[in-house]
Amino acid sequence: MSVQLGRAFTQMGIVENCQFSCLQWEAFQVSFPEPFHGDDFRVAITASIFGESLGDLRPSLGIAQKVSSKGFTLAERNPCCAGCSLDFDWMAVAEGQKPGQKSGESADLNLRLGVLQPRRFQPDCTQGEWQFWNGIRFSSPLDNGSPVVMLTPSDTEVGGRNAGRIGTVHMPEAYGFNLAAHNSGCQEGDCAFYYVAGSKIRKHQPHSEKNCLWVNSGDVEAVDLMPDCEESGERSMGMTFHRPFSMPPAVLVATNDRGVRGHNAAALGIAQKVTTKGFTLLARNTESVHVQAGFYWIAIGCARGFK
Numbered sequence: 055m056s057v058q059l060g061r062a063f064t065q066m067g068i069v070e071n072c073q074f075s076c077l078q079w080e081a082f083q084v085s086f087p088e089p090f091h092g093d094d095f096r097v098a099i100t101a102s103i104f105g106e107s108l109g110d111l112r113p114s115l116g117i118a119q120k121v122s123s124k125g126f127t128l129a130e131r132n133p134c135c136a137g138c139s140l141d142f143d144w145m146a147v148a149e150g151q152k153p154g155q156k157s158g159e160s161a162d163l164n165l166r167l168g169v170l171q172p173r174r175f176q177p178d179c180t181q182g183e184w185q186f187w188n189g190i191r192f193s194s195p196l197d198n199g200s201p202v203v204m205l206t207p208s209d210t211e212v213g214g215r216n217a218g219r220i221g222t223v224h225m226p227e228a229y230g231f232n233l234a235a236h237n238s239g240c241q242e243g244d245c246a247f248y249y250v251a252g253s254k255i256r257k258h259q260p261h262s263e264k265n266c267l268w269v270n271s272g273d274v275e276a277v278d279l280m281p282d283c284e285e286s287g288e289r290s291m292g293m294t295f296h297r298p299f300s301m302p303p304a305v306l307v308a309t310n311d312r313g314v315r316g317h318n319a320a321a322l323g324i325a326q327k328v329t330t331k332g333f334t335l336l337a338r339n340t341e342s343v344h345v346q347a348g349f350y351w352i353a354i355g356c357a358r359g360f361k
Contacts, residue, residue: 169247217241323338
């Protein structure tokens with residue numbers, strides 16, 4: 055379905071100080087502040103690091119596993135032979151009202167959306183494998199300090215090969231954030247990013263700034279992906295919005311374990327060819343082994359005029 059954002063049940067949070075050992079998988083339990091009603095909701099995850107130093111930065115791709123109405127398991131593998139510590143931002147959205155919410159009552163949510171211009175990435179382990187976007191500023195500040203920031207790679211304004219990359223939020227604050235992105239693949243290419251940043255609003259503030267925002271979401275059951283750099287290491291799937299947006303929305307994609315029967319590992323979801331009516335979800339394996347992965351997607355944008 056497709057609903058006004060203010061009428062959707064949206065929760066956000068940050069999993070702080072996740073410690074990773076050398077080349078190890080780690081799991082962290084995330085509890086929703088309030089349980090969802092049923093299982094018709096979707097989750098987005100993005101790694102973040104706060105502080106001026108990028109010395110501990112790793113290309114980290116979180117996976118939502120064992121998702122239930124009360125929470126989920128955040129699974130992540132450290133791809134480097136060195137310990138590190140990262141935070142993970144998460145957002146969960148149900149296209150239905152919060153239990154007990156009155157009809158027409160808006161949720162206390164404040165969002166900023168955007169798309170970043172593409173940059174060229176060199177293959178993994180070569181100079182240029184990392185790229186940085188510094189000083190990204192919101193149209194107006196968010197409330198309550200550090201926001202939750204979600205990222206998804208895209209092909210917006212990419213003329214050649216879209217090299218989907220893993221993005222990490224750096225120094226999130228009320229006015230904006232920085233972005234560090236890494237190429238974990240074996241080919242060079244360009245990559246842009248969608249972002250959705252959110253915080254709770256203060257009760258006395260008007261809700262007019264989000265009146266035009268609508269949300270539509272969906273999921274994809276597990277697909278098979280062969281090792282990175284092989285032809286079947288990626289899969290393209292067409293997604294259709296329940297109702298068209300008035301302009302192309304920002305799209306978030308996250309990996310999950312829905313329907314997975316084998317190895318659920320780090321597969322990257324990329325939002326390509328986004329239009330008012332839908333988009334192409336490109337699933338790309340970032341590992342050197344055969345994997346299975348499912349995906350959530352969340353589209354947020356303007357659709358003024360829908361009842």
